[in-house]
Amino acid sequence: MTTGFFIAIEGGEGAGKSTQANLLAKHLQSLGFEVVTTREPGGTHTAEKIRDILLDPKIDDMPATTEALLFAAARADHAANLIRPALERGAVVICDRYIESSVAYQGAARGLGVDYIRQLSAWATHDLMPDFTIYIDVPVTDSAERMEGTDRMEIQSRDFHTLVHQAFRDIASNSNSAHVQIDGTRDREDIAEQISTAVTEAMKSR
Numbered sequence: 001m002t003t004g005f006f007i008a009i010e011g012g013e014g015a016g017k018s019t020q021a022n023l024l025a026k027h028l029q030s031l032g033f034e035v036v037t038t039r040e041p042g043g044t045h046t047a048e049k050i051r052d053i054l055l056d057p058k059i060d061d062m063p064a065t066t067e068a069l070l071f072a073a074a075r076a077d078h079a080a081n082l083i084r085p086a087l088e089r090g091a092v093v094i095c096d097r098y099i100e101s102s103v104a105y106q107g108a109a110r111g112l113g114v115d116y117i118r119q120l121s122a123w124a125t126h127d128l129m130p131d132f133t134i135y136i137d138v139p140v141t142d143s144a145e146r147m148e149g150t151d152r153m154e155i156q157s158r159d160f161h162t163l164v165h166q167a168f169r170d171i172a173s174n175s176n177s178a179h180v181q182i183d184g185t186r187d188r189e190d191i192a193e194q195i196s197t198a199v200t201e202a203m204k205s206r
């Protein structure tokens with residue numbers, strides 16, 4: 001049992017996750033919370049090195065299983081060395097992507113199995129689950145327009161990103177954990193306000 005509060009922000013490429021993670025961090029800091037903003041894959045020295053491999057566009061022969069295990073390995077390090085310690089000292093942790101991204105990308109879109117990937121993540125993190133998950137929903141067409149990078153995940157096919165999008169929606173509608181789905185096509189201040197309201201509610205009701 002930790003005293004902090006763990007928030008995951010999920011969604012496809014260009015959904016506005018990083019934008020909203022920063023706005024939410026500023027908002028919570030202004031309320032006096034210690035806020036740790038982090039991202040996946042990455043967040044720690046080891047996990048950032050794994051990120052470099054995972055997102056390297058020059059690698060075009062990575063088996064889906066390797067990909068899933070590397071994401072899980074990065075998450076294991078991130079959970080043990082950054083997220084859990086921050087929560088134990090009472091911080092609010094805002095994580096740009098977490099388990100649901102693995103479930104959507106590797107479990108559904110890569111076809112490895114959503115239950116299997118969920119179990120792998122749970123095992124890798126010793127069951128460190130978010131207290132609250134924000135899913136930012138953006139259609140694949142908008143997502144493609146907003147995409148800036150050319151990393152190995154972003155350059156996957158439109159069909160792949162469509163599967164990811166469908167999977168995120170399925171996860172959001174079937175989730176029995178604390179969860180909010182946000183329409184990511186609205187303007188960023190609007191979205192930020194919806195998110196802070198939802199987070200305040202979730203932190204109160206915990």
Ligand SMILES: Nc1ncnc2c1ncn2[C@@H]1O[C@H](COP(=O)(O)OP(=O)(O)O)[C@@H](O)[C@H]1O
Nearest residue numbers: 013014015016017018019020146184186187188
């Ligand atoms: N609500 C929004 N409406 C329009 N464009 C947005 C919105 N939020 C973010 N963007 C823009 O879309 C791009 C991707 O945003 P970003 O926050 O980096 O997404 P993600 O981290 O989910 O990939 C950036 O250029 C950003 O400025």
Ligand SMILES: [Mg+2]
Nearest residue numbers: 017018019096
């Ligand atoms: Mg981002």
